[in-house]
Amino acid sequence: MARQEGDPPNSDQVVNLSYDFCGKTLEYFKLMLNRNSIDGNGMDVISNVHFRKDYNNAVWLPSQNQLALGDGDGKRFINLGRSIDVVAHEMAHGVTEYVNHLDYTRQSGALNEHFSDVIGTAVQQYVKGQTAQTADWLIGDEIVGSEFRGKALRSMKEPGTAYFGDRQVAHFSKYMDIPLSDDGGGVHYFSGIPNKAFFLAAMQLGTDPATLLWYTALHDRGTIRRDAKFVDLLKALLIAAEKLIRQGELPQSAISVVTSAFSEVGILLPVHA
Template sequence: MSRDHKHEEGFIPNYLLKELAEKGNENAEKTLAVTKEIEEKREEVKKNLTERNIMGISERSPERLVYDSENTGEFQHKLVRREGGPNSTDDIVNITYDYCGKTLEYFKQKLNRNSIDGAGMDVISNVHFRKNYNNAIWVGDQLALGDGDGSIFINLGRSIDVVAHEITHGVTQFVNELEYERQSGALNEHFSDVIGTAVQQFVKGQTADTADWLIGDEIVGPNFPGKALRSMKAPGTAYDGDRQVAHFDDFDPNLPLSNDNGGVHYYSGIPNKAFYLTAVKIGTDKAAFLWYTAWHNRKIIHPNATFEEALRAILESAETLMHRGELPQETVTVVKNAFEEVGVSAPVPVLK
């Protein structure tokens, strides 16, 4: 299968940047060009990384390193803060450092995972990446965070769900390498939204009932046509022209890869809504742990997995975790009902 259109994108989807560029936003057009360069770099980085698909805690403690790109396109340009070091005079440096730490804390406390690779991988961030760069992106072994243009988007390092979302793309890279197209790509985006919003609720002391379930609401600028990039509670309502859907009836298997890689952002709304419906019943942390556990079932969630296969893996993990007393006894029913509400179904597994 051709990989021509299957580069993973940044936090701001390429199709949205294209729409903004067509409306005359020059920074959106420049961001598209830069993002394409980064996507190509990421593919090379990923090829050179050793696969470490480890579930659990190793002894090595990850370190946080924050670099200032000084509005250039250079990675690891100027080290401005590292693990245990003093505060920077730059608020963005400190906020990014803290948010990376909170993400690692959530991984360890709630998911029993030691950093991105499960083995204590350092978390490297590059702030002030390029000038007016309207995106944040995982580059295979580090983060690049733009300042935004101040109009459509503001600094992306200021948002915990952005930082956690992009770091989680790294987790998927090590766990099951979901291909970035169609349903598997939508699952890739979905899992980053799941962990991103779970970390945000953890940091803000929210619950499934008190959270607003918006993604990217803290990085939209005064001239953005809406309140956020996505809504997990009500997909398709985040901004004017939001293309996300909330039901599998609206899935188009023939959507070309040139259009959002076959709909990876459009269709992530389907499992996003199912996760929301699950979380309000059993709690966000329990739901996130269930999803994370299921994501390790590589026999079912393979690189080209479908929504139905993801549901099968989640149901299987739910049965196992319920049997161990780690999830409420109604979890399987809750998950099955949640996915049925968005048009996805699978048989309930029987533990042997």
């Protein structure tokens, strides 16, 4: 244990950054989403820094209830704990695990990744004092190294443009079933579709109101099941929007904003005869 809650700063800068970023993420959960930590019940957050050796990744470890942040190899990535959106992204995987445990494969896995990107960008904008209009909507731009051929891990504004060879897509017409051995059936590639929809909605509603809407929809377990599809997210969002409009949390335009955003990325509600 390098630093516990309330301890003074450590001599290790990465420890201090992770401490601060976890704290800011918990603050956002509490103030903006009325959620008490990752499990909703005030659980301690364990951040495992300097994870493995030259590890080019950051992960949520459900079996150990902790996030693990690699140092990177110094070439493609530098320490992944230096980016608050990456830290918040991994903590959001823990939230998803406790709320509805979306299967990490194909569309449900892409939704899992998508929700983490939503939280990641929302927390980053909150900490940096940005708005939907002033944010760059990049995920992980602060942890790319000198040999990384691009500007970030992902772009929510323009999926597929973050780096050379970026396979993210922004429209459902580009979705296809690919082998599960390839990124779990494309969980990172196809999360660009709902990511783009969130960006479009946030530009109209504001990032924090849009995040509250997405967070509320995630709790609709009757609609967002473990094997949920993109259209299920749309259904849950429309149900959640009606609830939040009644409560005065969202404007009346929220339903049309969400419908339009998902239509723009090719996700439509089925038409019944």
